[in-house]
Amino acid sequence: DAKTTQPNSMESNEEEPVHLPCNHSTISGTDYIHWYRQLPSQGPEYVIHGLTSNVNNRMASLAIAEDRKSSTLILHRATLRDAAVYYCILRDMGGQGGKLIFGQGTELSVKP
């Protein structure tokens, strides 16, 4: 099963951009890269996902390396409400998409 590696924690200042890295060197050609975040006392929530091209939505941007062995979640202007644990996972687009490995994620703290 393909795994991801993330830093345990990161700090950011409010209103500044945040770049959260994720390594997935064993990614297969059919794996989508997903990001989720978990706010305190809540279940994880979907943030963004992509396959090869960079992706943008109202929450964040996802930058995917050309070789797909790493990706970066970008929060353009961090707010205090973005303090959460961020998980990067791989999800197979085909028949093997059932088993998922979340890991420990990156705990992001945002300072005012």
Add this chain to the structure above:
Amino acid sequence: EAQVTQNPRYLITVTGKKLTVTCSQNMNHEYMSWYRQDPGLGLRQIYYSMNVEVTDKGDVPEGYKVSRKEKRNFPLILESPSPNQTSLYFCASSLRAGGSSYNSPLHFGNGTRLTVT
């Protein structure tokens, strides 16, 4: 409102007393899954179901059972709970396990905090 509903939110029980944590989704999703979350260990997958009557083990299935008799429900069963199953449990669903891009985002419930004494 589209949602994944888990019940109960909190449960305290004793060793060996069978219990069931329910999970229901109203989005007609094919894929459902259970996770446990423990400090320092992140989210670990217990079981998943690709569709009705199709279930498979995740990374930590020991001591748990699941069933998927109908699409909307995916209960987690602890036949003989032990203290090491004290944890925070999450259920999640998605339209499908794989396939095209729009199928895949997971929707999570709010969690069930289980304490086994």
